[in-house]
Amino acid sequence: MITQKSLQNIESWFENHVQKFRSSDKGYTQNIELKKDHTFRVCEEITRLGKSLDLSMNDLRLAKTIALLHDVGRFEQYDRYRTFADYKSEDHAQLGIKVINQENVLKGIDPSTKRVIICAISYHNRAHLPINESERCLFFAKLLRDADKLDILYVVTEYYQNSVQHSNQSLELELPDTPHISDEVYQKLISGKIVSSQHVQSLNDFKLLQMAWVYDVNFLITYRLIKERKYLEKIRDSFPKSERVKKAFAKVQSYLDSKA
Numbered sequence: 419m420i421t422q423k424s425l426q427n428i429e430s431w432f433e434n435h436v437q438k439f440r441s442s443d444k445g446y447t448q449n450i451e452l453k454k455d456h457t458f459r460v461c462e463e464i465t466r467l468g469k470s471l472d473l474s475m476n477d478l479r480l481a482k483t484i485a486l487l488h489d490v491g492r493f494e495q496y497d498r499y500r501t502f503a504d505y506k507s508e509d510h511a512q513l514g515i516k517v518i519n520q521e522n523v524l525k526g527i528d529p530s531t532k533r534v535i536i537c538a539i540s541y542h543n544r545a546h547l548p549i550n551e552s553e554r555c556l557f558f559a560k561l562l563r564d565a566d567k568l569d570i571l572y573v574v575t576e577y578y579q580n581s582v583q584h585s586n587q588s589l590e591l592e593l594p595d596t597p598h599i600s601d602e603v604y605q606k607l608i609s610g611k612i613v614s615s616q617h618v619q620s621l622n623d624f625k626l627l628q629m630a631w632v633y634d635v636n637f638l639i640t641y642r643l644i645k646e647r648k649y650l651e652k653i654r655d656s657f658p659k660s661e662r663v664k665k666a667f668a669k670v671q672s673y674l675d676s677k678a
C-alpha cells in the first residue's frame with residue numbers, strides 16, 4: 419500500500435535528487451530537464467490510463483510512484499556517460515534501481531508493494547516482458563510501458579517537427595541522420611513485429627522502431643490516444659517521402675485502426 423504521505427515523501431526525494439544534477443553547461447541542463455519533464459508527464463499519463471481502468475486510489479498512487487521513479491537512472495546515466503543510449507553506457511532501468519536502493523527511497527513501504535515497484539521499473543525498457551512474474555507486477559509494468567511510450571511519442575514527434583532549428587543529438591541517440599532504412603527493421607515492421615534496438619542503425623530506423631511500438635501496446639485507451647494525437651502521422655511526416663515509408667505507415671496505421 420502507498421499512502422498519500424509516502425507518495426509525497428518520494429516526490430520530494432525526486433525533486434531533491436534532480437536538483438543535484440547541475441551544470442553551467444546549457445546542453446547538460448537541457449537534457450536533465452528533458453528527463454525531469456518527461457517523468458512528470460509520464461506520471462500524468464499513467465494516472466490517465468489508471469483512471470480509465472478504474473483503479474483504486476491506492477493503485478493510482480502506486481502507479482504514480484512507479485512513473486515517478488522509472489527513469490531515475492537517466493540522470494545518473496547522463497551525468498556519467500553524457501548519453502541516453504543504454505548500449506553505449508548501461509541499462510538505465512537497472513541503474514535507477516541501484517539509486518533507489520542506495521538512497522533507500524522506498525523505506526517504510528511494505529515488501530510486496532516494493533517488489534511491484536522494482537519489478538515494473540526493471541522491465542520498462544525491455545523488448546519483451548517476462549512470463550514468470552506475478553500478475554500484479556506485470557499489470558503495472560504494462561501500465562508503465564504504455565504511459566512511457568505515450569510520452570516518448572509526444573517528445574519525439576514534437577522534436578521531429580522542430581529539430582531542423584534545434585537539434586539534440588541525445589534525443590536521436592547519436593544516430594546518423596542518413597536516408598538509409600535497414601532491411602531488418604523494415605521487414606520486422608511490415609511483418610507486424612516490434613523492432614529490436616540492436617537492429618537500429620540510423621535515425622530513420624529509430625523512427626520506424628517508434629512506429630512499430632503500436633504492436634507493443636497493452637491497453638485500449640493507449641491505442642485510442644495514439645490515434646487521437648496522430649503520433650503515427652507525425653512520425654511519417656518527418657521522413658523524406660519514399661515507397662518504404664508509405665508502406666510502413668500503411669501497415670502500422672491499419673493495425674492501429676483495427677485496435678482503436
Ligand SMILES: [Fe+2]
Nearest residue numbers: 460488489566
Ligand atoms: Fe521514461
